[in-house]
Amino acid sequence: MTPYLEILTTSSKKSSSQGTYKIPALHALSEITASLSSDNNLEELLERFLSTMIRLSGADAGAVRIITSDGKHLRLVGSIGLPQDVIDKEEYVPLECGICGHAAREHTIQSDNHPSMCREVTALNYFGDGCKNVIAVPLRHKGKVMGVYNLFMATDSPIPEDLSLLFFSISEHLGIALENARLTRENMRISLTNERQMLANEIHDSLAQTIAYMKMRVALLREALIASDETMSNKYLNDVDEAVESAYSGLRDLLGQFRYRMDPRGLVPALEDVMLKYCDKSLVNIDFVNFTQDLNLTPNQEVQVFHIVQEALINICKHARAQRVKLTMEIKEGQYLITVEDDGIGLKSINNQQNGLHFGLNIMRERAQRLGGDITIDSQIGEGTRLQLKFPVTSDRKDKNA
Known part of the structure; x- marks a missing residue:
């Protein structure tokens, strides 16, 4: 049994308040495992589990951000409860920004009971004085941080240890989804490059050879015409005609081959x-x-x-x-x-x-x-x-x- 499940199983022995989210948490883990193999829209998946994390933690709002391809920024891909001006302002933020940057560097859940740093960076106040705590949960896979979840709390109480472990588990699972999406994009690029190279090879192997042959025959035809050699002119003309037919047939076959791979x-x-x-x-x-x-x-x-x-x-x-x-x-x-x-x-x-x-x-x-x-x-x-x-x-x- 994994540590976070052990904690969830025994949490009811500690207090009824800690056990209130035990069943929803287990349901969340089951749902996320099923979604990894069936959900094709990654951003919808991330936002859906943002809702789960908000519900389990009792947060007032939340956001999920993923690291951009340049490795220097966090892109906002989903949010719940944030004002529109904050969403517009924070579509992209530096990776080192505030508590998110701290979580990315340390690979651990971070909490800021005085979220002045976030306010200084964004020049905005999320909920006025209502936001007492900001939590950053890193999305990780094989030791690499791939994004960050933010939870905005109306209280400054720390989240329970067993819930932190649950969030770590969720982040690991969603990190797998992010890594799979990255590998899928890479495979698509490789496949597209290979298809283009294959098409270039096919054109070289078929049409290019035929056209080169036609070019030589046209040169010979021109010489025969200049020399008024009717016999050779007719021969080279027939050669060119057959080569054109071959090129047309080859092109048709080539298109058919790439239409039906x-x-x-x-x-x-x-x-x-x-x-x-x-x-x-x-x-x-x-x-x-x-x-x-x-x-x-x-x-x-x-x-x-x-x-x-x-x-x-x-x-x-x-x-x-x-x-x-x-x-x-x-x-x-x-x-x-x-x-x-x-x-x-x-x-x-x-x-x-x-x-x-x-x-x-x-x-x-x-x-x-x-x-x-x-x-x-x-x-x-x-x-x-x-x-x-x-x-x-x-x-x-x-x-x-x-």
Whole structure:
């Protein structure tokens, strides 16, 4: 049993006045624990428990402030019973301000029976002579102060020890909520940065290569036109036309990929979903055989594998004229092997005619290099194509299987 619960349990033996808030206090602890996992609005959560602390302590008013990102100020995020001019004046106060600064420095509950310091800083009087005591309760998590609760009392009596312990417990729990909110913001920023970087990589891998090819072909077309070489002019014009079509198709696929991102459950569910999508789109029957029961890939590795398989399926749908496709995942001799096989017309008959396929293969090879692996392609005219991605299992995974 934790110390504050021991005190609350035994407080009824001391005096009935100390036991009057025992049941509400236990209810408050239960409520705050439940709210940490279900309440999405942090500021509403902080203000709601400000009301609880005011009720338990018998305070006339209260405020809750959190430390700003610069670490130098306290921002007022909730208040009860304060005049509007005080709220306007104290939206931001220096971290070292008065009793709040003292509580933040000492990591302990502070009490000021003569709140002259607060009045000097704010140049305001909260309740005239009615405010006899100001209490500051630091919001803490793992030794770090993240905010302060203020309670404004009409009496100068100190709050009981067991209630102080309860407020410490509340502050620790709410400190966890503040830390979780900070981590969530950081994760969102990291995710946004990663998404932008991924989009930049996708554009470089697909559109940039196609446009560079078009630029070279336009230069050759210009030279052929100057030389009045009709045969070469037509050839380069056809090359540019095919490259434009490839760029348009690539852009459309790219937008589709980012509109429907990889399944957050992981690689296998994402591959199952994309196979269903292409089965419905192309009427090709796709079989998925997974011999790897415990994938140990990083999120970046999963994304690379996902897009390689997706690009392979796009190429099959566009060029292979296949009826059946088989996707296999396995581990052999410390290597991941991802194989895509189709029963289509084969690559050699179309490899020199479809620029879109050529660029798609280059993109897949670049992705394989990022995985530290490579791609091999076996194909015969009329006998289908077999594409295999091979890349090493991480050392952690090798140890796990040893």
